[in-house]
Amino acid sequence: MGKDTLCAAIAEKYRVMNVSSVDPIKEIARGFGWNGEKDMRSRRFLAELKEAFINYCDLPTKYLCGKAEEFLRGEDEVMFVHIREPKEIAAFREAIRPAECKTLLVRRDSLHAGEKYGNSADDDVENFEYDLTFNNDLPLEESKREFKKLITGIIEGRGN
Numbered sequence: 001m002g003k004d005t006l007c008a009a010i011a012e013k014y015r016v017m018n019v020s021s022v023d024p025i026k027e028i029a030r031g032f033g034w035n036g037e038k039d040m041r042s043r044r045f046l047a048e049l050k051e052a053f054i055n056y057c058d059l060p061t062k063y064l065c066g067k068a069e070e071f072l073r074g075e076d077e078v079m080f081v082h083i084r085e086p087k088e089i090a091a092f093r094e095a096i097r098p099a100e101c102k103t104l105l106v107r108r109d110s111l112h113a114g115e116k117y118g119n120s121a122d123d124d125v126e127n128f129e130y131d132l133t134f135n136n137d138l139p140l141e142e143s144k145r146e147f148k149k150l151i152t153g154i155i156e157g158r159g160n
């Protein structure tokens with residue numbers, strides 16, 4: 001079970017906006033022949049394309065800031081923002097209301113333990129001091145239940 005499944009579990013109770021910093025990059029990549037593969041070559045391609053757009057115009061952070069403004073004007077109650085690169089997490093957090101933002105690493109130790117992908121988006125994800133970490137190694141229903149407790153606690157002021 002991945003991050004989107006966990007976010008969908010929260011959407012059972014709250015109105016959720018779920019976005020990723022790589023969303024605009026994927027749209028651009030589709031225009032140049034990438035068709036959704038998640039193999040090593042494609043992961044590296046997307047990471048390198050994203051890095052080029054970060055260096056050129058910081059497209060991912062601008063995109064996410066626009067989504068955050070949309071969230072604040074809308075009726076959603078929870079916004080999940082998926083960012084893998086530590087410097088991009090810091091840039092986004094600084095660009096919005098940092099006090100209202102919690103960083104969360106969702107990890108699954110049983111999956112890809114110690115594996116290197118050859119791109120910073122995957123290989124550097126743990127090189128950030130997250131506010132919270134959720135270990136997603138439990139069976140599906142138990143994992144969803146524990147994630148709901150974590151997020152509900154944060155929303156209701158019982159969490160970190």
